[in-house]
Amino acid sequence: MKSLTQWILALVLTLSAVGESRSQGCMTNLYGRERQSLNGKWNVLVDLYDQGRKNRIYENRQPQGKSDFYEYAFEGGLRLDVPGDWNSQTPELMFYEGTVWYARRFDAPQRAGRRLFLHFGAVNYRCRVYLNGEPVGEHEGGFTPFQFEVTDRVRENGNLLVVEVNNRRSVDAIPALAFDWWNYGGITRDVSLVSLPQTFIDRYFVRLDTSSADRIRVDVALSEAGAGTDVRLEIPELKLDERMTTDARGRASGLFRVRGLERWSPEDPRLYRVILSAGGDRVEEQIGFRNLRVEGEDILLNDRPIFLRSISFHEEIPQRRGRAFSEADAVMLLSEARALGCNAIRLAHYPQNEYIVRLAERMGFLLWEEIPVWQGIDFANAETLDKARRMLTEMVLRDRNRCALTFWGVANETQPSEPRNAFLHELITTCRGLDDSRLIVAAFDLVRFDRERQLFVMNDPFIEELDVVAVNKYMGWYHPWPLTPDRAVWDVARGKPLVISEFGGEALYGQHGPKDVASSWSEEYQAALYRDNLRMFENIPNLRGVSPWILFDFRSPFRLHPTHQEYWNRKGLVSDRGERKQAWYLIRDYYENLKTRYAK
Numbered sequence: 001m002k003s004l005t006q007w008i009l010a011l012v013l014t015l016s017a018v019g020e021s022r023s024q025g026c027m028t029n030l031y032g033r034e035r036q037s038l039n040g041k042w043n044v045l046v047d048l049y050d051q052g053r054k055n056r057i058y059e060n061r062q063p064q065g066k067s068d069f070y071e072y073a074f075e076g077g078l079r080l081d082v083p084g085d086w087n088s089q090t091p092e093l094m095f096y097e098g099t100v101w102y103a104r105r106f107d108a109p110q111r112a113g114r115r116l117f118l119h120f121g122a123v124n125y126r127c128r129v130y131l132n133g134e135p136v137g138e139h140e141g142g143f144t145p146f147q148f149e150v151t152d153r154v155r156e157n158g159n160l161l162v163v164e165v166n167n168r169r170s171v172d173a174i175p176a177l178a179f180d181w182w183n184y185g186g187i188t189r190d191v192s193l194v195s196l197p198q199t200f201i202d203r204y205f206v207r208l209d210t211s212s213a214d215r216i217r218v219d220v221a222l223s224e225a226g227a228g229t230d231v232r233l234e235i236p237e238l239k240l241d242e243r244m245t246t247d248a249r250g251r252a253s254g255l256f257r258v259r260g261l262e263r264w265s266p267e268d269p270r271l272y273r274v275i276l277s278a279g280g281d282r283v284e285e286q287i288g289f290r291n292l293r294v295e296g297e298d299i300l301l302n303d304r305p306i307f308l309r310s311i312s313f314h315e316e317i318p319q320r321r322g323r324a325f326s327e328a329d330a331v332m333l334l335s336e337a338r339a340l341g342c343n344a345i346r347l348a349h350y351p352q353n354e355y356i357v358r359l360a361e362r363m364g365f366l367l368w369e370e371i372p373v374w375q376g377i378d379f380a381n382a383e384t385l386d387k388a389r390r391m392l393t394e395m396v397l398r399d400r401n402r403c404a405l406t407f408w409g410v411a412n413e414t415q416p417s418e419p420r421n422a423f424l425h426e427l428i429t430t431c432r433g434l435d436d437s438r439l440i441v442a443a444f445d446l447v448r449f450d451r452e453r454q455l456f457v458m459n460d461p462f463i464e465e466l467d468v469v470a471v472n473k474y475m476g477w478y479h480p481w482p483l484t485p486d487r488a489v490w491d492v493a494r495g496k497p498l499v500i501s502e503f504g505g506e507a508l509y510g511q512h513g514p515k516d517v518a519s520s521w522s523e524e525y526q527a528a529l530y531r532d533n534l535r536m537f538e539n540i541p542n543l544r545g546v547s548p549w550i551l552f553d554f555r556s557p558f559r560l561h562p563t564h565q566e567y568w569n570r571k572g573l574v575s576d577r578g579e580r581k582q583a584w585y586l587i588r589d590y591y592e593n594l595k596t597r598y599a600k
């Protein structure tokens with residue numbers, strides 16, 4: 001029998017274990033750490049009726065006595081690639097929404113004094129992680145990383161790692177019940193076992209001071225509290241070698257003047273090797289430096305006005321009908337953006353994998369990254385706000401050292417209301433608290449034609465809270481023209497930079513038809529629509545960037561037309577097989593012209 005104190009102790013331990021089970025914030029720069037990849041073939045069980053958890057299948061018990069049997073086994077069945085979505089790996093799972101259990105074994109040669117963390121790049125959408133039969137933790141949100149410390153749970157040999165993944169849509173989730181892209185489920189990004197010293201460099205933020213071109217600002221947080229630890233920062237190419245000392249919370253900061261710094265820009269995406277060391281830990285990566293600010297209606301990069309020649313894509317390889325997850329995938333997506341003449345990318349509509357973000361930075365693309373607060377969000381729900389805040393934090397902490405990151409996007413196509421305003425206000429406050437060196441943006445779809453004034457206008461008081469206002473407007477597709485494009489003049493968000501963050505229409509590659517009939521789904525119609533929109537853009541005085549929707553045709557359950565769409569959104573400038581439509585050439589020429597207009 002347990003005594004009362006033992007019961008109380010057990011209760012406290014249980015409660016604290018529950019508390020621990022939420023994922024912990026991630027270390028900065030996974031790829032700069034000592035890690036063992038857990039990618040590869042995993043065994044899976046498809047659990048449509050959610051029977052696995054109550055049967056504790058994560059324990060993977062084996063029959064002992066003659067009368068024992070278990071109605072599951074991880075071995076001998078379907079195997080799927082990790083990273084990878086399940087939908088594209090077997091036809092039976094193409095439309096699947098529900099639970100899939102993933103399992104694999106791994107060995108972990110132990111080294112004294114090291115700590116071990118399980119790190120997931122992303123799992124869509126919810127997941128619970130179990131190690132050697134015990135729950136380790138859980139995470140919600142399909143596009144951001146999370147980690148759990150497992151130092152005391154890992155054995156040298158034969159560890160069993162089980163991940164319960166569920167991608168069922170729900171009203172309180174982000175995104176919510178319906179969205180215009182495929183709901184790929186699975187462990188969609190790298191899984192790693194990371195080995196770190198007892199006290200390690202947990203987070204850091206290295207950037208150019210917002211108000212100067214020659215001072216580097218650094219914030220470092222060690223994993224353990226404690227004053228007096230030396231932290232060293234080296235940037236050999238700038239001959240910088242500086243020391244800082246931690247305060248009682250284990251944090252250190254510094255502001256250092258440098259000479260001869262070449263700032264990063266799309267034309268010259270210069271990066272420097274940055275090395276941080278403290279105690280027994282050392283971590284390094286390539287970091288670039290640049291200044292960014294808004295002045296009136298201009299966006300200034302390194303003190304010069306820029307115009308965004310942007311494009312969007314989903315994290316999808318259309319030819320494979322699956323999620324993008326590798327460096328090779330990033331090369332494919334970004335090369336096509338480069339060929340179009342872009343200097344910017346709006347990563348639609350969620351944080352995409354780090355291969356894309358890091359390669360984009362090396363190639364010189366300005367990036368817009370956003371969380372999937374996409375229409376239909378339950379703004380009045382406090383738990384949903386919590387989720388959004390967590391996602392935003394995970395995104396910002398992962399990528400704030402990437403100087404290419406120019407915009408944090410907080411929402412796409414939301415309608416004014418008290419709960420919406422309060423929700424987005426909270427997100428902006430969270431965002432600015434983590435990073436004061438980026439511009440905050442949201443995309444709206446509320447621009448309308450005011451007949452009396454004969455102008456396009458928008459009325460959303462929330463734009464006051466933003467650095468840059470973005471508008472999605474589908475003239476010639478969802479909205480017929482109320483007057484000819486040359487007379488379509490905008491008076492929207494004057495005093496601030498405006499970006500057209502989406503415009504376009506659908507066309508099936510190789511389909512020809514009249515250029516004035518939308519339902520022809522023809523390349524001619526799409527090209528004419530593009531021509532009209534480009535004409536209208538000349539009448540938007542504060543326009544500082546355009547981002548056609550979208551680079552590639554993408555898969556979407558919204559798109560039910562059986563011959564023209566077949567679950568593909570056909571607004572791509574490039575088809576699902578990689579063929580360029582007429583409109584692609586039009587945008588390429590338009591961007592070529594803009595390059596000379598905004599020459600360095």
Ligand code: GCB
Binds near residue numbers: 412445472502569
């Ligand atoms: C939008 C959305 C985007 C859709 C697009 C469309 O306004 O922001 O996610 O895919 O329209 O094609 O309708």
